[in-house]
Amino acid sequence: MPWIHHLLYRIGIIIIPVFIEGMNDFIRCCTDQHHIDIRELIAFTDIIILVTHIAPANQDLHIGLFSGHERQLRQIVHKLNHIQPDLVVVAGDWTYEPENKLAQELAVLKEIHAPVYSVNGNHDEQYPGPPIRELLHYALQVNQVMDIEGQIVEFDEFRLLGVGDLWAGKADMRSLPDLPQDKPWVILSHNPDTVDMIPKLPTRPLMLSGHTHGGQVELPWLTNYVMKKVSILGHKKGMYRHEHADVFVTVGTGLVGVPFRFRVPPTIDIIELI
Numbered sequence: 001m002p003w004i005h006h007l008l009y010r011i012g013i014i015i016i017p018v019f020i021e022g023m024n025d026f027i028r029c030c031t032d033q034h035h036i037d038i039r040e041l042i043a044f045t046d047i048i049i050l051v052t053h054i055a056p057a058n059q060d061l062h063i064g065l066f067s068g069h070e071r072q073l074r075q076i077v078h079k080l081n082h083i084q085p086d087l088v089v090v091a092g093d094w095t096y097e098p099e100n101k102l103a104q105e106l107a108v109l110k111e112i113h114a115p116v117y118s119v120n121g122n123h124d125e126q127y128p129g130p131p132i133r134e135l136l137h138y139a140l141q142v143n144q145v146m147d148i149e150g151q152i153v154e155f156d157e158f159r160l161l162g163v164g165d166l167w168a169g170k171a172d173m174r175s176l177p178d179l180p181q182d183k184p185w186v187i188l189s190h191n192p193d194t195v196d197m198i199p200k201l202p203t204r205p206l207m208l209s210g211h212t213h214g215g216q217v218e219l220p221w222l223t224n225y226v227m228k229k230v231s232i233l234g235h236k237k238g239m240y241r242h243e244h245a246d247v248f249v250t251v252g253t254g255l256v257g258v259p260f261r262f263r264v265p266p267t268i269d270i271i272e273l274i
Contacts (some may be wrong), residue, residue: 067116073109084113087114087115088112090119092118092190092210094140096129096255100135100147106143110144119149119267120149123210125233159184159186161187165191174195183203186206190210191236192207192209192240192247195240198245208248211235212230212235212249214236214267235247
């Protein structure tokens with residue numbers, strides 16, 4: 001039927017430039033710097049805490065089918081070392097249909113000149129994805145990435161808490177009010193909708209998350225429709241203020257679903273607490 005051929009031809013004309021531009025967006029890994037005044041989080045004391053840590057938020061690498069190959073990982077490591085951060089945090093989704101050689105593929109991470117802290121995302125917990133939790137845990141451990149799920153890391157100016165994935169049913173923060181509250185909390189958790197589970201604290205916490213990819217492919221109407229399935233609370237990218245906490249959502253660097261990005265380049269977000 002000629003009209004079908006004509007329609008497919010027209011669609012092809014549209015899709016090919018989108019795909020080419022999307023691949024260009026994926027190849028370019030950019031950095032984006034954000035300044036967060038942690039003094040605004042202090043609600044229980046007159047003491048002003050000044051924090052100068054710079055923490056690149058680098059999430060959703062999705063090592064495997066479409067992304068996370070050595071060239072891209074080396075580019076990310078090079079950019080991180082150029083930034084010279086105090087710490088690096090990765091809020092999960094390390095994988096997307098990976099091969100059984102994760103330890104080898106992640107070996108370049110040992111070249112990062114800063115401590116790296118991590119929690120798992122839904123693809124690391126079989127929501128969806130293959131059963132690779134133990135394989136990933138080993139790969140991160142041998143490559144000097146610290147899994148802090150359910151753990152607290154102490155810094156002079158704040159405490160970093162690792163929280164498990166929401167879709168995997170591991171985002172439990174009920175005991176948070178019982179923990180010390182003498183300095184601000186920074187919470188690392190994959191899904192930004194986890195922010196709705198943070199209880200009221202004397203100090204307003206900051207949560208760092210990924211999960212959304214910023215939509216990955218930015219198209220009129222369609223992207224917003226898909227995002228409603230990804231984040232019930234309407235998170236996409238950037239900073240959001242909620243009742244009990246603020247959450248920063250990075251677009252990450254990896255790919256799922258389709259092998260390209262469009263108008264949402266892979267990004268290393270630099271969070272400077274001032």
